[in-house]
Every structure is written in C-alpha cells, then in structure tokens.
Amino acid sequence: MITPASFLFLLAIPLSAAILIWLTRGASAKLQRKRISQLGAINEKEILEDPYEAIEPLADLDWKTTEPIKIRPFKPKYHLTMALETCSLADLVLVDKTYLSRIHIRRDCHVHHEPEVVQCNPAGVPAVNEFYEWMTTTYLPKRFPTMYQLSNHVVDEKAPTTPQVLRNLVTGEDIPVQPPNDPKAALKTLSSHVDCDFIFLLPTPSTMEPPSYPGPSFHPASYQSSSGTSTPVDSTQDQPRYHLHAFMGTFPSGFNWLEKFSKPLASIHDPVPGYASKLEKSMDRFFATLPPGKIVQRRNWAVTTNRELFLVKGNHGDAIASSSAPVTVAETLEQQGGKDDEVNLKDTVLRAERQTLHRLPKTGALVFGFKTYQYELDDVKAEGSGEDLAQAIEGLWLGSVSKMVVYKKGDVWGKKVCEYLRS
Incomplete structure (x- = not known):
C-alpha cells in the first residue's frame, strides 16, 4: 500500500532529477562560457555559428x-616572414571588372595546358x-x-523533380552543384567560373585524424577526433608533413x-x-593548429619582364645555386642589374x-587560394608609389635573405626598373 508519504517521495524523484539536470546544464553552460572567454580572440558568436554558412x-x-x-606590400628591407593577416571567410574570392576576360584566359589554359593546371x-x-x-x-x-544563382534545370518537363544547378549569370551557363565523378573535371569546372587558383594540402602520412568542426570544446592547439577526444599538438615533436594532393x-x-x-x-x-631555415618549422606548426572556420591572407609582389599569366619558367633565378656570399645593392645594381637585352619596360x-x-x-x-594581379609601372608611378617600389626593390639586398634578389631576378631588371620609377 502506498502511503501519502511514500507517494510524495516517489513524486519527488523525477522532480529532483529535473532539478539536477537543470543545475548540471547551467553549470555546463557556465563552464562553456568560461572556456570561450579563455580563448580570448575567439568570439562566442563566432564559435557557435557555422562560418561556412554565414557568408555575407x-x-x-x-x-x-x-x-x-591594389596590392602594395612594399618594405624598404625584405624579410622572409609569413606576414599573415586575418580576414573573413566571405572574402575568400574577390571579383572585379577583369572577371570575364580572365575566365576566357583560364579556359584557354585548360585546353592547351591541362596537365600543368589541373x-x-x-x-x-x-x-x-x-x-x-x-x-x-x-x-x-x-x-x-x-x-x-541557384535554380532548377529542367531536363524533362514530365519528370517529378529537376536537378538543381548553379547559374552563372555572367556567362549564362549552368554549373552542376554535385561534383563530377572525375575530380579533375570538378577542378576544371570551378576554374572555368571562378578567377582564383586553389591548391589542396593534406598531411601524408599522419597518425592524426582530420580535425572536426570547431564547436565550443575546440581549441586551436589540439585536433579533435571524430570520437570526440582531443589530441594535443606537441610543439616539441615533428608536425605532420603536408603534401600537395590536388590543384x-x-x-x-x-x-x-605538375612538378x-x-x-x-x-x-x-x-x-x-x-x-628551410626561416619559415619551414613555423609554417608546419601553423598548419597543424589552424582550426576550421578561420581564414588568413597574405600578399606578395614581384616585377616580371613579361605579361604572361600562365608561365611555368622564366620569372625566377636559381638563388640556391648562386654564390653563398651576400651581395650589396651597389654591386648588383651597377655590375649586374639592368641587362638591357633582357628588359623591355x-x-x-x-x-x-x-x-x-x-x-x-x-x-x-x-x-x-591565389588571385593574381598585374599593374602597369606607369600606374604605380602615377599614384605616387614609384619611390616605394624602388626602395622595396633595393631592399631585396638589405633584408634577412639577400639571395631573394636572385630568386626574383632583381639582378636582371633591378637597375633599369628603379631608374624608370624615379624618372
């Protein structure tokens, strides 16, 4: 027989359980907020929101x-650094008035240089x-x-469903939203509609599982496996070596x-x-700890004595095989720079x-991701950046890696270009 007292006791059991669950959830939420605040630079909203969906x-x-x-990362002394800046995932691709002409060039490269580009x-x-x-x-x-624009592509008007496609409103073409069976065809399709190059790197071999989506428990200094356990990245050990698996x-x-x-x-x-001496280890560490949802950018520059966008050789000198002795600005500009037979301004x-x-x-x-820009030297001068570029060219000899001037072939065009920029 159930007495009033025992009835109240039985009634209290689910109530107590509910209170306990509520308190546990409250403590868990408080712990989560504390963990988020400890991450410092990572905002709570950014963690709880999927950045791959929240595209402005x-x-x-x-x-x-x-x-x-306009990319003008000119420095009076050249130092080899990662020089990373944070940006938004929405800024992965930039579009401008050269879009259509570049798309035509890209497609021409697919026809004539496919092994080297995809x-x-x-x-x-x-x-x-x-x-x-x-x-x-x-x-x-x-x-x-x-x-x-996403739309439905009508294959058969009598069909109950129609496959979804992405409509390129500029070219008037439909792009399948599902990747083709051939991954090279998928890459070629993207390259035919997006003016940006992309390469794909994965650790090979690696004992680590790919990091899962960075939920509230994710910390940049660890990989989180699909089982939910965290594998810390030990900075004292070798990082996984990333290999180029697609481009x-x-x-x-x-x-x-291709090489x-x-x-x-x-x-x-x-x-x-x-x-190898200045960047390799820091890049390996950064690659190992970069979380999904975060994107960084960097900018670089060079002077080229041609206008070819697709060029597999000719823009770099063999700096590794060159003399190990550092060279000075005066020596190179006067004795080597400005070889007129190789430089047409x-x-x-x-x-x-x-x-x-x-x-x-x-x-x-x-x-x-890589987006290439070309600027006329006349335009650089007209905007008032001529002297900055000239100093940056001379700064190739003055920084932490003087052989960079050979790699960028500044010993070929340096003198003549500097004289022109200052004329």
Whole structure:
C-alpha cells in the first residue's frame, strides 16, 4: 500500500532529477562560457555559428565597374616572414571588372595546358568534392547573388523533380552543384567560373585524424577526433608533413605545379632561399593548429619582364645555386642589374598575389587560394608609389635573405626598373 508519504517521495524523484539536470546544464553552460572567454580572440558568436554558412552577401555588386584591389606590400628591407593577416571567410574570392576576360584566359589554359593546371590524386578526391559542393551550393550564390544563382534545370518537363544547378549569370551557363565523378573535371569546372587558383594540402602520412568542426570544446592547439577526444599538438615533436594532393593552378608565376604535385610542402619551396631555415618549422606548426572556420591572407609582389599569366619558367633565378656570399645593392645594381637585352619596360609589370589559407571542416584539408594581379609601372608611378617600389626593390639586398634578389631576378631588371620609377 502506498502511503501519502511514500507517494510524495516517489513524486519527488523525477522532480529532483529535473532539478539536477537543470543545475548540471547551467553549470555546463557556465563552464562553456568560461572556456570561450579563455580563448580570448575567439568570439562566442563566432564559435557557435557555422562560418561556412554565414557568408555575407554582396547584394549590390556590379563586377563590371569594380576596380581590382591594389596590392602594395612594399618594405624598404625584405624579410622572409609569413606576414599573415586575418580576414573573413566571405572574402575568400574577390571579383572585379577583369572577371570575364580572365575566365576566357583560364579556359584557354585548360585546353592547351591541362596537365600543368589541373591535377588530383586519390588522396585529394574527398577534399576536392567537399570544396566543390560548398562553393556551388553555398559560397558563390550567397556571396555573389548578382553573378551566381541557384535554380532548377529542367531536363524533362514530365519528370517529378529537376536537378538543381548553379547559374552563372555572367556567362549564362549552368554549373552542376554535385561534383563530377572525375575530380579533375570538378577542378576544371570551378576554374572555368571562378578567377582564383586553389591548391589542396593534406598531411601524408599522419597518425592524426582530420580535425572536426570547431564547436565550443575546440581549441586551436589540439585536433579533435571524430570520437570526440582531443589530441594535443606537441610543439616539441615533428608536425605532420603536408603534401600537395590536388590543384587548379592556372596562373603559375615561373614554376610548374605538375612538378610539385604530390610532394611535401618543403619540397615545393625548395627553390625559395631561406625557406628551410626561416619559415619551414613555423609554417608546419601553423598548419597543424589552424582550426576550421578561420581564414588568413597574405600578399606578395614581384616585377616580371613579361605579361604572361600562365608561365611555368622564366620569372625566377636559381638563388640556391648562386654564390653563398651576400651581395650589396651597389654591386648588383651597377655590375649586374639592368641587362638591357633582357628588359623591355613596355612588357614589364608589377605582379602581385593575394593568397588565402583555410581548412575544410570535414576532410581537414588545407586550401590555399591565389588571385593574381598585374599593374602597369606607369600606374604605380602615377599614384605616387614609384619611390616605394624602388626602395622595396633595393631592399631585396638589405633584408634577412639577400639571395631573394636572385630568386626574383632583381639582378636582371633591378637597375633599369628603379631608374624608370624615379624618372
């Protein structure tokens, strides 16, 4: 027989459990807020919101009247650093009035140089598919609604459903939102509609699982496995070596992506003087700890004595094979610089790149983005940046890696270009 007292006791059990759950949730939420505040630079809203979905639209963008950005990262002394800046994932791709002409050039490169501009090995397929689907279903239509629009493509009017496509409003073409079976076809499709190059890096081999989406428990100094356990990154141990597993690289500046395909990052940068001693370890550490949802950018510049966007050789000198003795500005400018037979100022331009880096949330692949810009030297002078560029050219000899002037071929064009910029 249940007495009133025992009845009240039984009634109190679920009530107590409910109170306990409520208190536990409150404590858990408080702990979560504390963890978030400890991260410092990471805002609570940014953690709880999926950055891959929260793409701010450029609703009024008119690509035909949008000027290309001006990249002028000139320093009086050249130091080899990562020089990273934070940016928004929405700024992954920049669009300007050169869009359509560049798209035509890219497609021409696909026809005449396909092996050198598009490749993917089996390890890179999941990353390529993930990136392709995100670009076609989310990023492009959300970011550029005046250029790309999701719609239904009618194959058969009697069919109950029609496949969804991404409409390129500029070219009038439909883009499948699902990646093709051939990953190279997927890369070629993206490259035919987006004026930006992308390469895909994955650690090979690696005992670490790809990092999962950075929820409230994610910390940049750890990988979180799919089982929910965290694997700390020990900065005292070797970091996983990232290899190039896929690329759509239509505008290389004096190197061949095909020769770097499937190689580790260190091998890719072999020709760059100072990379192994000054950048390799810090880049490996940064790559290992970059969380999904965060994107960084950097900018670089060079002077080229040609206007070719696709160029697999000719823009770089062999700095590694050159003499180990440092050279001075005076020695090089007077004795080597300004070889008139190799420098035609009418064909000489300032070439710059805006580079981005972010990690895909599912595969954990690192995606490098490269957008190439070319500027007339006359325009650089007219805007008042001529002296800054001239000092930056001379600064190639004055920084931490004097061989960089050979790598950038400043010993060929340096004297003549500096004289022109100051004329």
